[in-house]
Amino acid sequence: xxxxxxxxxxxxxxVSFSYGAEPALERIDLTVAEREFLGIVGPxxxxxxxxxxxxxxxxxPQAGRIEVLGRPPRQARRAIGYVPQYPGFARDFPxxxxxxxxxxxxxxxxxxxxxxxxxRLAARRALExxxxxxxxxxxxxxLSGGQLQRVLLARALxxxxxxxxxDEPTASVDQxxxxxxxxxxxxxxxxxxxxxxxxDVAFISRYITRVACxxxxxxxxxxxxxxxxxxxxxxxxxxxxVAHEHRL
Amino acid sequence: MTEFLSAxxxxxxxxxxxxxxxxxxxxxxxVGSLVVVKRITFLAGGIAHSVLGGIGAALYFGLDPLLxxxxxxxxxxxxxxWVRLAWQAQEDTLIGxxxxxxxxxxxxxxxxxxxxxxxLMTYLFGNILLVPQRELWLMGALDALLLIxxxxxxxxxxxxxxxxxxxxxxxxxxxxxxxxxxxLVAVTVVLLIQVVGLILVIALLTLPAAIAGHYVKSVGRMMxxxxxxxxxxxxxxxxxxxxxxxxVGPTIILLAGFVYLASAIASRLIAxxxxxxxxxxxxxxxxxx
Numbered sequence: 001x002x003x004x005x006x007x008x009x010x011x012x013x014x015v016s017f018s019y020g021a022e023p024a025l026e027r028i029d030l031t032v033a034e035r036e037f038l039g040i041v042g043p044x045x046x047x048x049x050x051x052x053x054x055x056x057x058x059x060x061p062q063a064g065r066i067e068v069l070g071r072p073p074r075q076a077r078r079a080i081g082y083v084p085q086y087p088g089f090a091r092d093f094p095x096x097x098x099x100x101x102x103x104x105x106x107x108x109x110x111x112x113x114x115x116x117x118x119x120r121l122a123a124r125r126a127l128e129x130x131x132x133x134x135x136x137x138x139x140x141x142x143l144s145g146g147q148l149q150r151v152l153l154a155r156a157l158x159x160x161x162x163x164x165x166x167d168e169p170t171a172s173v174d175q176x177x178x179x180x181x182x183x184x185x186x187x188x189x190x191x192x193x194x195x196x197x198x199x200d201v202a203f204i205s206r207y208i209t210r211v212a213c214x215x216x217x218x219x220x221x222x223x224x225x226x227x228x229x230x231x232x233x234x235x236x237x238x239x240x241x242v243a244h245e246h247r248l
Numbered sequence: 249m250t251e252f253l254s255a256x257x258x259x260x261x262x263x264x265x266x267x268x269x270x271x272x273x274x275x276x277x278x279v280g281s282l283v284v285v286k287r288i289t290f291l292a293g294g295i296a297h298s299v300l301g302g303i304g305a306a307l308y309f310g311l312d313p314l315l316x317x318x319x320x321x322x323x324x325x326x327x328x329x330w331v332r333l334a335w336q337a338q339e340d341t342l343i344g345x346x347x348x349x350x351x352x353x354x355x356x357x358x359x360x361x362x363x364x365x366x367x368l369m370t371y372l373f374g375n376i377l378l379v380p381q382r383e384l385w386l387m388g389a390l391d392a393l394l395l396i397x398x399x400x401x402x403x404x405x406x407x408x409x410x411x412x413x414x415x416x417x418x419x420x421x422x423x424x425x426x427x428x429x430x431x432l433v434a435v436t437v438v439l440l441i442q443v444v445g446l447i448l449v450i451a452l453l454t455l456p457a458a459i460a461g462h463y464v465k466s467v468g469r470m471m472x473x474x475x476x477x478x479x480x481x482x483x484x485x486x487x488x489x490x491x492x493x494x495x496v497g498p499t500i501i502l503l504a505g506f507v508y509l510a511s512a513i514a515s516r517l518i519a520x521x522x523x524x525x526x527x528x529x530x531x532x533x534x535x536x537x
Contacts, residue, residue, distance in 0.1 A: 078419045082417050087411070094461060094465055096465065096466060099466065104414075107418035107419035114402065115403065
């Protein structure tokens with residue numbers, strides 16, 4: 001790992017977490033540098049989403065420490081934009097795209113009253129950034145899967161975050177849109193640190209700087225190192241084998 | 249209907265009843281919309297029914313039953329909120345239990361209060377014609393409270409209704425605003441008990457907002473339209489029940505249920521026609537009778 005402690009934006013040290021008796025993550029160490037684009041891959045139920053939730057402060061580790069921007073995750077979470085795998089809302093909720101994106105502005109400004117002009121401008125900018133400004137007045141019920149994904153990305157950007165965390169953002173869109181979204185992310189990566197969970201390591205390797213393989217334990221590879229044996233190991237037999245090799 | 253209108257001119261109790269219905273509509277429209285989009289009708293039902301415990305206790309100890317209702321409603325809202333946040337696995341069982349226990353406590357207190365057994369029906373099914381004029385002030389004050397709180401914290405309440413996880417990640421204290429929402433529901437329940445009684449409250453709380461939901465595109469507009477629908481339904485219900493001398497509360501609820509059903513069918517048909525029009529544009533459309 002090349003990053004020094006000075007420019008690390010996320011630091012995970014010796015973190016373990018289990019749901020009940022079932023261990024999900026064991027002694028995870030991970031340091032993410034400023035403006036890195038980290039891909040997180042691994043099998044289903046391997047702990048990828050759990051790791052994200054720990055970094056977001058939605059879960060609390062049973063052992064170890066997590067620091068985001070030098071602070072505990074709960075205090076730092078307003079500096080994070082989060083794009084969930086599944087939208088956490090009912091698709092028939094009577095609300096416009098603009099209102100959804102504005103919700104990304106919560107936690108800025110005063111705690112009461114309506115949204116301000118600055119909020120509306122930030123929401124508008126975020127929609128422009130993902131090329132979805134014409135969707136602003138639309139109802140969310142009328143959006144396609146790909147449009148909704150852009151709106152969720154815009155909502156995350158509206159908060160003007162320093163870190164962007166995405167959980168399988170392209171799981172429900174077609175290939176062309178997937179490349180589109182990744183082109184957007186490449187541009188955003190010029191100013192933001194990005195963590196992205198994906199199942200498609202071959203595809204994301206063109207965009208990311210480093211990949212973390214999570215299957216209860218975690219091992220990092222630089223992207224140049226993602227050659228066919230690694231990918232095979234990921235998709236064939238359990239990733240744990242990769243992890244063991246690297247623990248030597 | 250004409251008889252009602254002429255009676256309205258010189259019967260102060262009818263004017264009070266009409267005003268009570270209008271004041272209740274504000275709570276219905278504003279809080280009912282949040283209940284409908286957040287899908288917490290069952291929780292609201294639990295709060296409404298357990299209020300009888302507070303009414304019974306207030307009667308037994310010789311206090312104002314409405315204050316007892318308010319205290320019980322807020323207490324039960326906080327209890328139900330705590331159950332939902334801390335005991336998610338058994339949420340519906342526990343809320344069902346609170347629902348019934350509250351009513352049981354109320355019935356026991358009322359049974360042991362001399363001379364009050366006959367009035368139980370008034371609390372269960374309401375009687376808008378018996379609302380004393382001074383209570384209009386209390387209803388107005390509760391409405392003002394609802395509007396001020398929702399006006400100040402609309403963004404947070406809407407976010408908690410829409411997407412709790414997002415709200416939490418944006419630093420919104422989700423537990424606080426969720427409990428605040430339930431307390432607002434409690435206050436509204438007390439407002440509505442005046443009109444339709446605690447058994448029927450749940451219908452008047454949700455039906456106008458659900459009807460509005462068939463046509464509006466934002467929660468803010470839903471609140472305004474639901475308030476107007478609530479005002480129409482309570483006034484019309486009052487008018488319709490006057491001549492045949494029917495109980496007002498059940499008349500209002502039946503009317504609301506009928507309008508909801510008709511609106512649900514109509515909106516379904518409109519949506520189907522719209523889909524068909526976009527899928528197969530029919531050149532002969534204008535010619536059909």
